[in-house]
Structures are given as C-alpha cells and as structure tokens.
Amino acid sequence: MHDATLKTLSDALAARKLSSVEATELFLGRIRTLNGRYNCFITVDEDRSLAQAKEADAARAAGRAEPLTGIPIAQKDIFCAKGWLTTCASKMLSNFVSPYDAHVVERFNRAGAVIIGKTNMDEFAMGSSNETSWYGPVRNPWDTDRVPGGSSGGSAAALAARLVPAATGTDTGGSIRQPCALTGTCGLKPTYGLVSRYGMIAFASSLDQGGPMARTAEDLALMLNTMVGFDLRDSTSLDRPVEDYMSDLQQSVRGLRIGLPREFFAEGLQPDVAKVVEAAVAQYKALGCKITEVALPNMGLSVPVYYVLAPAEASSNLARFDGVRYGYRTPQYRDLNEMYEKTRAEGFGAEVKRRILIGTYVLSHGYYDAYYIRAQKVRRLIAEDFARAFEKCDVIMGPTSPTTAFKLGEKAADPLQMYLSDIYTIAVNLAGLPGMSIPCGFDTQGLPVGLQIIGNYFREAQMLNVAHQYQLATDWHSRVPPHI
Ligand code: GLN
Numbered sequence: 001m002h003d004a005t006l007k008t009l010s011d012a013l014a015a016r017k018l019s020s021v022e023a024t025e026l027f028l029g030r031i032r033t034l035n036g037r038y039n040c041f042i043t044v045d046e047d048r049s050l051a052q053a054k055e056a057d058a059a060r061a062a063g064r065a066e067p068l069t070g071i072p073i074a075q076k077d078i079f080c081a082k083g084w085l086t087t088c089a090s091k092m093l094s095n096f097v098s099p100y101d102a103h104v105v106e107r108f109n110r111a112g113a114v115i116i117g118k119t120n121m122d123e124f125a126m127g128s129s130n131e132t133s134w135y136g137p138v139r140n141p142w143d144t145d146r147v148p149g150g151s152s153g154g155s156a157a158a159l160a161a162r163l164v165p166a167a168t169g170t171d172t173g174g175s176i177r178q179p180c181a182l183t184g185t186c187g188l189k190p191t192y193g194l195v196s197r198y199g200m201i202a203f204a205s206s207l208d209q210g211g212p213m214a215r216t217a218e219d220l221a222l223m224l225n226t227m228v229g230f231d232l233r234d235s236t237s238l239d240r241p242v243e244d245y246m247s248d249l250q251q252s253v254r255g256l257r258i259g260l261p262r263e264f265f266a267e268g269l270q271p272d273v274a275k276v277v278e279a280a281v282a283q284y285k286a287l288g289c290k291i292t293e294v295a296l297p298n299m300g301l302s303v304p305v306y307y308v309l310a311p312a313e314a315s316s317n318l319a320r321f322d323g324v325r326y327g328y329r330t331p332q333y334r335d336l337n338e339m340y341e342k343t344r345a346e347g348f349g350a351e352v353k354r355r356i357l358i359g360t361y362v363l364s365h366g367y368y369d370a371y372y373i374r375a376q377k378v379r380r381l382i383a384e385d386f387a388r389a390f391e392k393c394d395v396i397m398g399p400t401s402p403t404t405a406f407k408l409g410e411k412a413a414d415p416l417q418m419y420l421s422d423i424y425t426i427a428v429n430l431a432g433l434p435g436m437s438i439p440c441g442f443d444t445q446g447l448p449v450g451l452q453i454i455g456n457y458f459r460e461a462q463m464l465n466v467a468h469q470y471q472l473a474t475d476w477h478s479r480v481p482p483h484i
Contacts, residue, residue, distance in 0.1 A: 002162045006219035020070025024053035027072045038139045040158040043085045044117040052114040069112030074167035077118040080199040081105045088201045089121045089133040092347035102199025103231045111226045120154030123349045125203045128421035132351045141481040146405040149179030156183040166214045172207045174425030177437035181400035181450025184439040187213040192432035193238040196231035204313035207429040217467035221245040248465040254288030259393030263299040270403045276441035276449040277399045294389040298381045302427035308375035315359025383431040390456045400437040400450035439476040
C-alpha cells in the first residue's frame with residue numbers, strides 16, 4: 001500500500017477499503033523507521049496528523065468527502081501551517097510556530113487532506129542540492145551518498161522513498177523540477193500567478209511559484225485542482241475561470257507538435273542523459289507526435305540574469321528577518337544595531353548571506369542600471385524567445401537537469417557549478433511559463449533522468465495530458481529505488 005499512488009489511495013478511501021487513520025498511520029510508521037536514513041522531514045507531529053485523519057474519516061462518514069479527503073500530504077517547510085513549526089530550513093526561523101495557514105495549506109485543509117509533516121529543503125529555498133539546510137542534508141533514496149537535488153529535496157526524496165504519496169514544493173528557478181529529475185519523481189511548476197504565494201515564505205517574489213509533487217501526472221492533476229485558485233491576499237494571483245486538470249488526461253497526443261530547443265542539447269549535457277531524453281522523444285514520435293526544432297537564442301543568459309534578479313529580490317524579502325518580531329534573536333547584544341548585526345550574522349547560513357550581498361550590490365546606486373535594469377531587459381528577451389518558439393510547437397521538451405544526482409559535497413564548495421544545475425529550468429521561471437519534470441529512464445549508473453515538458457501560459461491541462469499519455473505507454477514512473 002505504501003507504493004500506491006494518490007489516485008489509488010483516493011479510490012480506496014472512497015470505497016471504504018481504507019480509512020484515513022489507517023493510511024496516516026502507515027506513512028507515519030514508514031517515516032518513523034526510514035526518515036533517519038534520508039532526513040526528508042524537519043517536523044513530524046503524529047498527534048496533529050492523526051487528529052486531522054480522524055476528522056477526515058468523520059467527514060467521509062457524514063458524506064462530506066472530496067477526492068483528497070483523508071490523504072496524507074507532506075508540506076515543504078516553506079509553507080506556513082498554523083500551529084506547526086515553519087522553519088524554511090533556517091536557524092533564523094528555527095523557533096517560528098506559524099500563527100496562520102498559507103493559501104495552499106488552507107486549500108488542502110479545506111479539501112480534507114492530512115498534513116503528514118514538514119519537509120526539509122535548502123535554506124530559504126536557495127540551492128540545488130539540499131545541502132544548505134540548517135537541519136542537515138537530505139539523502140537521495142537511489143544512492144544515499146548522493147544529493148536529491150533542491151531546493152524541494154525533502155519532498156522529492158520522501159516521494160521516492162515512499163514515505164508519502166504526495167508533497168508540495170516551490171520553484172523559483174527549478175526547485176520542483178530538478179529534485180524530481182534527480183529522484184525519479186514528478187513535479188509541476190504552474191504558470192506564475194496560478195497558485196497563491198500567500199503564506200509561502202518569499203525568496204524572489206516575481207519568480208516563486210508553489211506546485212504539486214507526486215509519482216504520476218494524474219496525481220499532479222488531482223493536487224493542482226486543489227492548489228489553483230484566486231486569492232486576494234496575493235497581488236499577483238490571477239482571477240481565472242476554474243479548470244479541471246483531470247479532464248484532458250485521456251486525450252490522444254497524435255498530431256501534437258513538440259519543439260526541441262537546440263540549446264537544450266548542447267555542451268555540458270551528460271551524454272547518457274541526452275540519450276535517455278532522446279529515447280523519450282522517440283517514444284512520443286511513436287505515439288504520433290511531430291518533432292520540430294526550435295531556437296531559444298537567449299537561453300544562455302538565463303543563469304546570469306537569474307543570479308542578478310533573484311538575489312536582488314531576496315535581499316529585499318529577507319530584510320524582514322531582523323530579530324525584532326519573530327524568529328531567532330542573538331542572545332547577547334549592547335544596542336539595537338548590534339542586535340540586528342549579530343542576529344543576521346548568526347541566523348543566516350553562507351549561501352543566504354552570499355545572495356543578500358549580491359542582491360544588495362546589484363541594487364545599489366551606481367550599479368542598479370548596469371545590472372538590475374539590464375537583467376530585466378534580458379528577462380524580456382528570454383520570454384520573447386519562448387513566445388516565438390510556441391508559434392511553431394505546442395509543448396517544448398528537453399532534459400530537466402544537465403546531470404543526474406551528484407555526490408554530497410561534490411559541488412558544495414563551488415557555487416557557480418551548483419548554479420549551473422538549473423541551466424534548463426531557470427528560463428521557464430524568468431518567462432513565467434509552466435514547466436514539469438517526469439522520469440524517463442536511467443543513466444549508466446542506474447540514476448534517474450528527468451524529462452522536462454514546458455507548456456505555453458495556462459496550458460497545465462495539456463502538459464498533464466502529454467505526461468499522462470507517456471506514463472500509460474511506459475513504466476519509468478513506477479520504478480522503485482533498490483532498498484525501498
Ligand atoms: N537552485 C536555484 C537557486 O538556488 C533555484 C532554487 C529554487 O527554485 N528555489 O536559487
């Protein structure tokens with residue numbers, strides 16, 4: 001049963017073959033025995049989860065059940081959840097019990113889902129390996145000497161190790177898609193503005209987007225139905241007609257035009273990753289899709305542009321952590337200034353400080369035009385590249401990550417190498433487009449490879465259809481790590 005998809009669990013609950021308390025106890029038991037090996041969770045609160053499960057069973061008995069009622073779902077520790085420790089994997093918030101729910105958490109609660117715990121992540125979602133967490137690194141269930149990717153690495157590893165059937169993530173430059181690729185799981189970053197950022201601790205607000213992580217495209221669709229929705233409390237939330245993301249799953253993909261950007265298959269791509277992704281494209285061809293080449297000429301500038309804009313926004317967003325109202329405060333100080341300085345020096349880790357320094361620099365008088373404004377202009381050019389590409393195709397495909405899971409410590413001392421982990425994902429955030437990753441095979445060492453599917457704005461239903469049809473024809477998504 002721990003290998004069951006969200007859909008299977010949902011059907012079993014509906015058929016009364018399983019209660020929510022049973023399902024919750026099952027996954028809590030797995031977390032109890034296996035979390036020590038992977039470090040996927042920062043907080044588990046069995047009593048709280050079981051209380052929610054009992055409520056879900058009561059709701060079902062009273063005839064008030066929805067598809068997610070009673071399903072245990074892990075929340076990335078970037079989402080505020082009332083009464084739960086919410087740390088963002090930082091010492092700065094290591095004592096912060098949230099007094100309110102994020103929009104996403106509120107939605108899952110209303111749907112009757114059970115919070116099974118808060119997952120580990122890179123500190124303030126800054127990283128691609130989960131090594132920047134104040135709570136220690138997460139280990140990849142496919143090989144515990146390797147990273148699970150980041151920043152949503154705890155959610156991804158928990159899914160791969162079958163500790164949870166579903167989890168949430170956030171993606172600012174690749175943090176849902178890249179860890180999904182490295183752990184053989186599925187994740188979707190929605191169009192910017194589709195999922196409210198209210199109560200999702202801010203990193204780079206013009207790029208941050210929450211999204212679902214699971215083991216099948218069908219499960220992502222189920223979750224997205226709950227996560228998407230207009231929210232007045234987020235000024236960039238979009239007021240659009242409600243969609244059912246399950247409705248298009250069964251459609252044929254015959255005639256679908258798939259664009260392959262030549263920039264996605266250039267230098268730097270691990271050769272066996274390229275082969276596996278090409279085989280996935282061949283599978284789509286066999287399903288009747290038409291393959292065309294497209295160009296994204298400004299793609300190469302996406303990493304440098306991101307590392308101007310994201311730190312700029314982060315330096316501003318993280319100014320709120322000053323030891324005054326909540327979070328960590330240094331124990332000893334002589335005056336207010338020293339309190340600020342010591343609190344921030346002690347509360348933030350090295351990567352977060354690096355980003356604050358870069359961000360403050362590029363926004364400073366004299367450099368603002370040269371860096372920040374110029375980066376904004378290139379950001380527009382990158383979005384226009386995609387607009388032109390989508391005139392020739394319906395979806396874009398390529399690798400999610402240039403490599404499979406790397407060793408713990410391998411890139412930790414070299415920020416630039418680490419930043420290149422997101423070379424294929426970052427442009428999607430800069431353009432505000434939806435992107436997803438699904439497993440499509442293994443490299444020569446038996447490590448999972450992710451296929452990235454990028455859609456046009458609001459084409460999530462179509463992308464999920466494209467992914468689901470592939471998963472009907474292949475079984476990469478149901479492969480389980482060796483010792484699980
Ligand atoms: N790895 C990228 C970074 O460090 C993206 C992280 C994210 O998407 N949150 O900023």
